[in-house]
Amino acid sequence: xxxxxxxxxxxxxxxxxxxxxxxxxxxxxxxxxxxxxxxxxxxxxxxxxxxxxxxxxxxxxxxxxxxxxxxxxxxxxxxxxxxxxxxxxxxxxxxxxxxxxxxxxxxxxxxxxxxxxxxxxxxxxxxxxxxxxxxxxxxxxxxxxxxxxxxxxxxxxxxxxxxxxxxxxxxxxxxxxxxxxxxxxxxxxxxxxxxxxxxxxxxxxxxxxxxxxxxxxxxxxxxxxxxxxxxxxxxxxxxxxxxxxxxxxxxxxxxxxxxxxxxxxxxxxxxxxxxxxxxxxxxxxxxxxxxxxxxxxxxxxxxxxxxxxxxxxxxxxxxxxxxxxxxxxxxxxxxxxxxxxxxxxxxxxxxxxxxxxxxxxxxxxxxxxxxxxxxxxxxxxxxxxxxxxxxxxxxxxxxxxxxxxxxxxxxxxxxxx
Amino acid sequence: xxxxxxxxxxxxxxxxxxxxxxxxxxxxxxxxxxxxxxxxxxxxxxxxxxxxxxxxxxxxxxxxxxxxxxxxxxxxxxxxxxxxxxxxxxxxxxxxxxxxxxxxxxxxxxxxxxxxxxxxxxxxxxxxxxxxxxxxxxxxxxxxxxxxxxxxxxxxxxxxxxxxxxxxxxxxxxxxxxxxxxxxxxxxxxxxxxxxxxxxxxxxxxxxxxxxxxxxxxxxxxxxxxxxxxxxxxxxxxxxxxxxxxxxxxxxxxxxxxxxxxxxxxxxxxxxxxxxxxxxxxxxxxxxxxxxxxxxxxxxxxxxxxxxxxxxxxxxxxxxxxxxxxxxxxxxxxxxxxxxxxxxxxxxxxxxxxxxxxxxxxxxxxxxxxxxxxxxxxxxxxxxxxxxxxxxxxxxxxxxxxxxxxxxxxxxxxxxxxxxxxxxxxxxxxxxxxxxxxxxxxxxxxxxxxxxxxxxxxxxxxxxxxxxxxxxxxxxxxxxxxxxxxxxxxxxxxxxxxxxxxxxxxxxxxxxxxxxxxxxxxxxxxxxxxxx
Numbered sequence: 003x004x005x006x007x008x009x010x011x012x013x014x015x016x017x018x019x020x021x022x023x024x025x026x027x028x029x030x031x032x033x034x035x036x037x038x039x040x041x042x043x044x045x046x047x048x049x050x051x052x053x054x055x056x057x058x059x060x061x062x063x064x065x066x067x068x069x070x071x072x073x074x075x076x077x078x079x080x081x082x083x084x085x086x087x088x089x090x091x092x093x094x095x096x097x098x099x100x101x102x103x104x105x106x107x108x109x110x111x112x113x114x115x116x117x118x119x120x121x122x123x124x125x126x127x128x129x130x131x132x133x134x135x136x137x138x139x140x141x142x143x144x145x146x147x148x149x150x151x152x153x154x155x156x157x158x159x160x161x162x163x164x165x166x167x168x169x170x171x172x173x174x175x176x177x178x179x180x181x182x183x184x185x186x187x188x189x190x191x192x193x194x195x196x197x198x199x200x201x202x203x204x205x206x207x208x209x210x211x212x213x214x215x216x217x218x219x220x221x222x223x224x225x226x227x228x229x230x231x232x233x234x235x236x237x238x239x240x241x242x243x244x245x246x247x248x249x250x251x252x253x254x255x256x257x258x259x260x261x262x263x264x265x266x267x268x269x270x271x272x273x274x275x276x277x278x279x280x281x282x283x284x285x286x287x288x289x290x291x292x293x294x295x296x297x298x299x300x301x302x303x304x305x306x307x308x309x310x311x312x313x314x315x316x317x318x319x320x321x322x323x324x325x326x327x328x329x330x331x332x333x334x335x336x337x338x339x340x341x342x343x344x345x346x347x348x349x350x351x352x353x354x355x356x357x358x359x360x361x362x363x364x365x366x367x368x369x370x371x372x373x374x375x376x377x378x379x380x381x382x383x384x385x386x387x388x389x390x391x392x393x394x395x396x397x398x399x400x401x402x403x404x405x406x407x408x409x410x411x412x413x414x415x416x417x418x419x
Numbered sequence: 420x421x422x423x424x425x426x427x428x429x430x431x432x433x434x435x436x437x438x439x440x441x442x443x444x445x446x447x448x449x450x451x452x453x454x455x456x457x458x459x460x461x462x463x464x465x466x467x468x469x470x471x472x473x474x475x476x477x478x479x480x481x482x483x484x485x486x487x488x489x490x491x492x493x494x495x496x497x498x499x500x501x502x503x504x505x506x507x508x509x510x511x512x513x514x515x516x517x518x519x520x521x522x523x524x525x526x527x528x529x530x531x532x533x534x535x536x537x538x539x540x541x542x543x544x545x546x547x548x549x550x551x552x553x554x555x556x557x558x559x560x561x562x563x564x565x566x567x568x569x570x571x572x573x574x575x576x577x578x579x580x581x582x583x584x585x586x587x588x589x590x591x592x593x594x595x596x597x598x599x600x601x602x603x604x605x606x607x608x609x610x611x612x613x614x615x616x617x618x619x620x621x622x623x624x625x626x627x628x629x630x631x632x633x634x635x636x637x638x639x640x641x642x643x644x645x646x647x648x649x650x651x652x653x654x655x656x657x658x659x660x661x662x663x664x665x666x667x668x669x670x671x672x673x674x675x676x677x678x679x680x681x682x683x684x685x686x687x688x689x690x691x692x693x694x695x696x697x698x699x700x701x702x703x704x705x706x707x708x709x710x711x712x713x714x715x716x717x718x719x720x721x722x723x724x725x726x727x728x729x730x731x732x733x734x735x736x737x738x739x740x741x742x743x744x745x746x747x748x749x750x751x752x753x754x755x756x757x758x759x760x761x762x763x764x765x766x767x768x769x770x771x772x773x774x775x776x777x778x779x780x781x782x783x784x785x786x787x788x789x790x791x792x793x794x795x796x797x798x799x800x801x802x803x804x805x806x807x808x809x810x811x812x813x814x815x816x817x818x819x820x821x822x823x824x825x826x827x828x829x830x831x832x833x834x835x836x837x838x839x840x841x842x843x844x845x846x847x848x849x850x851x852x853x854x855x856x857x858x859x860x861x862x863x864x865x866x867x868x869x870x871x872x873x874x875x876x877x878x879x880x881x882x883x884x885x886x887x888x889x890x891x892x893x894x895x896x897x898x899x900x901x902x903x904x905x906x907x908x909x910x911x912x913x914x915x916x917x918x919x920x921x922x923x924x925x926x927x928x929x930x931x932x933x934x935x936x937x938x939x940x941x942x943x944x945x946x947x948x949x950x951x
Contacts, residue, residue, distance in 0.1 A: 171759025345736030373703030375922025
């Protein structure tokens, strides 16, 4: 009996060893020869109800490892998410391996929709010894159920080569975030961070609807269901603060225990980039081919932080922080910053008992201070702002660097045309 | 005479009596501490030294305020719970003696009370901020103040704070509003204003410590104690690091860390979270599950007209920024509102029970409708509780003679949208989910509810998942499901657990060990599950 089992394992191991070189031969979907291990797809089930749920919006993302490039040119090994919409489970691994992106793809949905979010765990190419599960934590989701909260201590993590579909009935608009909550101190430092925006139902009111004394017109966009048009904006800009500790990332790549106790971040970033890469309107190509010669490089940082508008427009800055180490303050001299929301909520006092709206608590400021897991909505009205280029940067001035390289870090440009 | 409700050690019979009393009054969790005797509570403190243990296996030399009645070193100092208007007297002696070698007397210590005015101090020696007690073990300093305002406050040493607060000389002070009564729901309040009413209260006294600095003090190497190199590696909630935060209070293996932070509640109940920053750093304390409403800061309600307007400046957020020395009161409620599926796993018409938090908005029909009508009206002023247009929502209509829709065999599911112009008029799409259109008379009930909606997705096989210790194995509140061996087990009532933790995630470790630190798990238990 024991001998039989041993023989079975040996045969399986032999099959894996034989198949492994073939599996690495290419990185193209569909052209990979069958691999008895990696083509195991029965655990991947992308659930999207289609016409049976007219409110459904479906998202398919995968998670694993990858590489990104810092503004000083250094490569950082990361864990992260990537969009795998439309990718068939049978080719998902070959499509997505070492394809993690930073930040994660930004997810958009509308208040009232049903979000079916499928997460597939593709495993770690550079760390085959790691068998970490992963999760999606919809950070700030109101009245969450533990089962879809993505906090694995109270629910579960998804193991490798498997998927789960999270379900969210989107009741509240706002600037949310999402991140992996599995071994959060490690996986978040490693880059499993993204932005998640829920657009308000007020956007879809019929043309001419009166909101108090304000008249809504088709195409108007608001941050929240404000009932008075006060959060209308023209241009939306995602700005997520985060930061990396390269020693931590190197330890993970080098098969060392994660050095939590010495974690100090020296790459402060906006949307996963340090200045001047923040102002690069395109994507940033990584250098993963240097680590795995069979996998070509990929654009793994896809979200610029350059802000551009026409004078007179109202610019919505959706600012969030998923730093794992510290608070940061953002400032933008010359730009009036009106705070209209915080914690994915309209910045308004509680409703009165008769249902009438509470007190508006909007305020004008020059600084926004956020720690990890905090978000705020800022509207910059450029009506009286002279045309030109302004800087939005952290006033924690030591964070204006890309590791040892000065004049970088958490800074971007705000161009008023 | 002081009464330490936390550390009370009497006979088992007395403990059982307290437990039964707790259940008899409706099990409303309260913060443990010293209450004294109103209106002139008197507390005797002795500054002592001792050791705390952290879950990374470390034992850390600390200083703390001990209750003289028991004489036991503890971290944090005893939580003082007094009433608005009380004249509070605290006596302080100092027995700190640095072990060395060479041994040396400890420094003078003192107490300051931010947020309290006209604190008088007598005895001891004059320090920069207040009177100080030298470490002779006998000199007594007496602090007296009138607790004029209800709220959450802190106290800490006013002497060499950069050293002594790091070493542990801090604690919490809670002032109950006048008329406070924990057994009367309307009078169980944080402030005088009725909107500060709550069902359960929990203390989050947040601190951080550098385990490399403490041995320097212990070994009498104060000349090497350099505060500029402070680098925290342990993060505490009310004196403990996770997972010790979730252990019972007064457990024997944590002899000097009596206070736990293991919050529990039921759906719809109001949880008062009292946050205090007692360390060096700001902490973004993120509560999963729902936003909380910050109603007060530093012991004052956030109101535009003090004493009149109520907390009209309160802010909803999913993370509270707790700065050193700051206090925040926030109310957190989990309703299970609009999950899009029945959180109890019930089917429409099934045996139930139909739970109170399943109704999100409810009214009655103001006029009767026939089987083909597509509009209804509800009594004036009741429609605004339903979702505003252009949102559509699922609703159930049932007869007024039935306590809930499961009991009415003719119940009808509809899809409803409120009118743009009149919130008390809805257009409805009839006969949804296999129900039949019925004629409904005036007074029939209409409710926005997810009752009976199935889970919209299929959960993977448990072999494809890895479960945490608070997992029940079921998506449904109060139900369990199969779990792999050695997974789950910390959730006997099959509640929904939510992590309340520092979101600067490096702070949820114990030195180099994940998870730990500034982390607790809030349990939302099904109705009927006991809350100690």
